[in-house]
Amino acid sequence: QKEVEQDPGPLSVPEGAIVSLNCTYSNSAFQYFMWYRQYSRKGPELLMYTYSSGNKEDGRFTAQVDKSSKYISLFIRDSQPSDSATYLCAMTNTDKLIFGTGTRLQVFP
Amino acid sequence: DGGITQSPKYLFRKEGQNVTLSCEQNLNHDAMYWYRQDPGQGLRLIYYSQIVNDFQKGDIAEGYSVSREKKESFPLTVTSAQKNPTAFYLCASTPRSWAQSSYEQYFGPGTRLTVT
Numbered sequence: 001q002k003e004v005e006q007d008p009g010p011l012s013v014p015e016g017a018i019v020s021l022n023c024t025y026s027n028s029a030f031q032y033f034m035w036y037r038q039y040s041r042k043g044p045e046l047l048m049y050t051y052s053s054g055n056k057e058d059g060r061f062t063a064q065v066d067k068s069s070k071y072i073s074l075f076i077r078d079s080q081p082s083d084s085a086t087y088l089c090a091m092t093n094t095d096k097l098i099f100g101t102g103t104r105l106q107v108f109p
Numbered sequence: 110d111g112g113i114t115q116s117p118k119y120l121f122r123k124e125g126q127n128v129t130l131s132c133e134q135n136l137n138h139d140a141m142y143w144y145r146q147d148p149g150q151g152l153r154l155i156y157y158s159q160i161v162n163d164f165q166k167g168d169i170a171e172g173y174s175v176s177r178e179k180k181e182s183f184p185l186t187v188t189s190a191q192k193n194p195t196a197f198y199l200c201a202s203t204p205r206s207w208a209q210s211s212y213e214q215y216f217g218p219g220t221r222l223t224v225t
Contacts, residue, residue: 006151008149032212034212034213034214036216041197041219041221042218042219043113043115043199043201043216043217043218043219044152044199044216045216046213046214046215049212049213088151088152090214092212095140095157095159096154096157096167097152097154097212097214099151099152100151101149101150101151102151
């Protein structure tokens, strides 16, 4: 079993939809949780990070961490075609990040 | 402009040749990382360095080598011993070092290496 599991998708939604992206993990020691967005043939860019449990909001993006369920989510409100990308979750409790495999999101007009 | 640069963007080599990928950052970050990305496998850590003249193996270090002679530079050499070198290589850095958790990793644009 992988330490971090993420559905690869693709997830296809119409413009304006609310998108929910999720990861599960097995290591209860993880304390820091991140979401990265990666456009095709580009490096990942950091979208959001949270420490321990709770919610964090930044514009149209909301990150949630539920440590009791070992489950993290990224919500995208009012999705736009420019949000079409691969979204990677990552987490850590040491000096190394553990990444999910990424979910490919397609937002069509 | 502050950031991480990787060069070249595309690299082609013949099997049996060593090749060195460049990674430079002007963010004054302490720690630097090399990842390999293959379709369906996510990012896998090759090597990382928390401080100049020191580095550690990641999960898939075999067939790779690195050096960290300067804080801003962390080149990766893909040797002929690497059995499947064709991949997308990503360099990252973070301001954290040693005992502090290294979240907020910032990535370069990547180098796509093709070996035939």
